[in-house]
Amino acid sequence: MSTESNIETTETDASTGTESNCGASDETTVDSTSKCGASTESESSSSSCGGSSESNEQEIGSTIADFDGDPGRLIAVGLGPGEPAGMTARARAALAESEHIVGYTTYVELLPDEITGGAEDIYSTPMCGEVSRTEEAIDRALAGNDVAIIGSGDPNVYALSGLALEILESKGATASMVDFDVIPGVPAAQSCGARLGAPLVNDTVSISLSDHLTPMEEIESRLHAVASEGFTIAIYNPWSRKRRENFEICCEILLAHRDPETPVGIVHGASREDEETLLTTLGELEALGEEAIIDMTTTILVGNDETYVWDDRMVTPRGYETKYEY
Amino acid sequence: MSTESNIETTETDASTGTESNCGASDETTVDSTSKCGASTESESSSSSCGGSSESNEQEIGSTIADFDGDPGRLIAVGLGPGEPAGMTARARAALAESEHIVGYTTYVELLPDEITGGAEDIYSTPMCGEVSRTEEAIDRALAGNDVAIIGSGDPNVYALSGLALEILESKGATASMVDFDVIPGVPAAQSCGARLGAPLVNDTVSISLSDHLTPMEEIESRLHAVASEGFTIAIYNPWSRKRRENFEICCEILLAHRDPETPVGIVHGASREDEETLLTTLGELEALGEEAIIDMTTTILVGNDETYVWDDRMVTPRGYETKYEY
Numbered sequence: 001m002s003t004e005s006n007i008e009t010t011e012t013d014a015s016t017g018t019e020s021n022c023g024a025s026d027e028t029t030v031d032s033t034s035k036c037g038a039s040t041e042s043e044s045s046s047s048s049c050g051g052s053s054e055s056n057e058q059e060i061g062s063t064i065a066d067f068d069g070d071p072g073r074l075i076a077v078g079l080g081p082g083e084p085a086g087m088t089a090r091a092r093a094a095l096a097e098s099e100h101i102v103g104y105t106t107y108v109e110l111l112p113d114e115i116t117g118g119a120e121d122i123y124s125t126p127m128c129g130e131v132s133r134t135e136e137a138i139d140r141a142l143a144g145n146d147v148a149i150i151g152s153g154d155p156n157v158y159a160l161s162g163l164a165l166e167i168l169e170s171k172g173a174t175a176s177m178v179d180f181d182v183i184p185g186v187p188a189a190q191s192c193g194a195r196l197g198a199p200l201v202n203d204t205v206s207i208s209l210s211d212h213l214t215p216m217e218e219i220e221s222r223l224h225a226v227a228s229e230g231f232t233i234a235i236y237n238p239w240s241r242k243r244r245e246n247f248e249i250c251c252e253i254l255l256a257h258r259d260p261e262t263p264v265g266i267v268h269g270a271s272r273e274d275e276e277t278l279l280t281t282l283g284e285l286e287a288l289g290e291e292a293i294i295d296m297t298t299t300i301l302v303g304n305d306e307t308y309v310w311d312d313r314m315v316t317p318r319g320y321e322t323k324y325e326y
Numbered sequence: 327m328s329t330e331s332n333i334e335t336t337e338t339d340a341s342t343g344t345e346s347n348c349g350a351s352d353e354t355t356v357d358s359t360s361k362c363g364a365s366t367e368s369e370s371s372s373s374s375c376g377g378s379s380e381s382n383e384q385e386i387g388s389t390i391a392d393f394d395g396d397p398g399r400l401i402a403v404g405l406g407p408g409e410p411a412g413m414t415a416r417a418r419a420a421l422a423e424s425e426h427i428v429g430y431t432t433y434v435e436l437l438p439d440e441i442t443g444g445a446e447d448i449y450s451t452p453m454c455g456e457v458s459r460t461e462e463a464i465d466r467a468l469a470g471n472d473v474a475i476i477g478s479g480d481p482n483v484y485a486l487s488g489l490a491l492e493i494l495e496s497k498g499a500t501a502s503m504v505d506f507d508v509i510p511g512v513p514a515a516q517s518c519g520a521r522l523g524a525p526l527v528n529d530t531v532s533i534s535l536s537d538h539l540t541p542m543e544e545i546e547s548r549l550h551a552v553a554s555e556g557f558t559i560a561i562y563n564p565w566s567r568k569r570r571e572n573f574e575i576c577c578e579i580l581l582a583h584r585d586p587e588t589p590v591g592i593v594h595g596a597s598r599e600d601e602e603t604l605l606t607t608l609g610e611l612e613a614l615g616e617e618a619i620i621d622m623t624t625t626i627l628v629g630n631d632e633t634y635v636w637d638d639r640m641v642t643p644r645g646y647e648t649k650y651e652y
Contacts, residue, residue: 020612032467034492045471047328050489061651061652077514078512080510080512081510083416084415085415085416085419086414086415086416086510087412087414087415088406088411088412088413088414088512089349089410089411089412089413089414089415090409090411090417091414092415093411102394124380125333129645131650133652135652138419139440154512154516154519154520155520155524156516156519156520156525156527157516157526157530158517158527158528158644159527161519161520161523161524161527161645162523162524162527162528162641162642162644163643163644163646164524164637165523165524165636165651166641166643166646167622167652169636170652171464171635174637175523175636175637175638175639176637176638180523180639182516182517182519182520182521182523182524184406184407184412184512184517184519184520185516185522186404186406186414186480186510186511186512187513187516189482190480190482190483190510190511190513191406192480193480193482193487193508193510194480194482194487194507194508194509194510195508197487197491197501197506197508198481198487198488199480200482200483200488200510201484201485201487201488201489201530202484202534202540202546203532203533203540203548204483204531204532205529205531205532205552205557206529206530206531206551207529208528208529212645212649213644213645213648213649214528214529214556214645218555219529220528222554222555222556222557225551225552225554225555226531226551226555227457228551229548229551229552230540230548231531232549236362250478252580256637261403276414276540284371310495310501311495311500311502312502313491313501313506315488315492317429317487317492318484318486318488318489318539319538319539319540320457320489320492320539321492322539323538323539324457324650325387326387326457326461326492326493326496
């Protein structure tokens with residue numbers, strides 16, 4: 001597998017070099033205070049791409065042969081929109097029972113103490129470290145710990161359930177070996193849809209504008225295919241400074257198929273302190289690309305030909321009005 | 327608006343005639359024992375399409391002019407997969423605070439007593455009554471009650487948030503008048519995806535095969551559009567006795583664009599007692615249409631060109647393997 005040299009990859013590789021790898025050690029010999037040590041969420045305030053635990057010199061890239069003893073459990077947990085009340089009871093219980101919790105710093109910090117208080121260790125890294133973070137979680141599980149790897153939304157929506165399985169496979173392990181399980185959460189499209197009313201009640205597509213892992217020509221082709229049909233469209237990862245042209249291209253493709261008056265709902269930072277919601281139109285969307293409301297924490301919901309705005313709500317009819325009198 | 331004469335419509339119309347309409351009365355004059363009376367879940371065992379509360383002769387089709395006093399609150403609550411542990415804390419709290427809970431009998435029966443125990447009334451109707459049930463919920467809110475209307479999954483995924491807004495509008499009310507709010511839940515695609523591993527981690531479309539509210543030619547056109555692109559596909563409402571040919575057409579369209587070996591995951595009754603999961607291939611799918619595992623409680627997840635099955639898990643790579651070494 002090749003490692004392309006772009007900014008995101010470089011940042012992640014940088015993080016890989018500084019992350020702890022305590023899971024790969026024989027658990028009984030690990031100094032659990034300094035590496036897999038006590039849970040202190042203040043550890044997660046690290047600002048570099050490194051892990052929040054102290055680094056050591058052990059090699060990354062361990063395989064199943066490096067671990068003795070019985071593996072622990074690995075669960076991928078979706079937190080939903082981010083606020084603790086948006087988590088399911090099942091997710092909450094699973095985290096409370098986990099010995100290690102691994103995640104992106106921002107999400108770890110959203111977890112209340114009563115959920116994380118029982119964990120032996122909380123390991124967090126900043127945004128760019130998802131591959132090394134997931135590998136760390138797997139190493140810890142293979143070393144015998146019960147590990148939860150967390151993310152916002154749902155583990156199946158542009159998230160870590162797939163990466164976890166891919167890395168397990170690359171280590172020569174299996175999903176069964178760590179009793180791998182996925183605990184679903186409310187995806188961003190639904191958290192944001194709820195704030196807008198009923199924008200997504202019919203056939204819907206979710207599409208990410210990040211070309212970090214999917215070539216832009218494929219994204220463009222997908223946008224053309226769905227914009228010409230009656231799908232409502234949930235756009236994830238709409239804008240980043242490094243690829244602002246993807247957003248412009250997306251707006252132009254949508255406008256090639258849909259009326260400029262098509263309603264569009266924008267939700268920034270759903271359930272966060274900086275949450276902001278805006279109802280606009282497809283014709284106005286591109287001009288908002290440089291505004292603060294559109295960034296990587298934003299989800300954009302694009303209506304279909306029947307979507308309308310009424311009383312500050314975005315409504316996509318399901319079709320009942322064609323069959324029922326009310 | 328016309329009322330087409332088909333079986334589903336007829337059933338629903340039948341239910342309309344037998345549902346109570348206590349919300350439309352001036353609340354102070356309603357006999358709250360017989361109509362908006364005490365909560366007894368056993369009421370919900372009605373087997374006809376009628377409501378579980380006793381019927382009365384009042385006319386359906388009330389408008390805002392029929393209500394005096396201040397309206398209550400109306401929330402559309404997504405329960406997620408059905409088991410209480412799959413609900414968010416926010417959904418649970420909202421139901422516990424609601425004076426009236428309105429929903430499809432099966433979902434009402436899934437709610438534990440500690441959630442419903444505080445409600446003044448629980449009103450449930452069988453499957454075919456969603457329009458009259460939603461109208462009943464709105465009438466109760468307009469009459470001054472705090473009402474929750476519930477459904478499985480998320481209120482924005484083939485569900486009632488849109489219908490609630492449409493009926494509010496038809497009554498001359500507004501969403502603001504009842505402080506309308508939507509509480510999201512985990513959609514079936516994600517509940518089912520979690521059981522299968524990581525089938526949906528990249529761009530995904532959800533599409534319903536029910537042509538009750540969407541013409542079959544539109545469904546076919548949408549299937550063609552997305553099957554020829556790299557979307558994974560979550561199929562809702564895949565099969566019913568009345569329209570078994572939709573499922574056959576769907577399978578044929580998918581096979582026109584994708585390899586017969588494409589992995590397909592089938593989840594029947596997620597989180598219910600009769601839950602069943604099956605991993606198969608696109609080439610085998612059509613033959614399963616007449617089997618018990620595929621019915622209206624089933625969600626079918628169709629992989630893309632890169633999806634594979636490993637250790638009993640269905641994995642759609644996100645693309646990390648093209649950029650990272652692990």
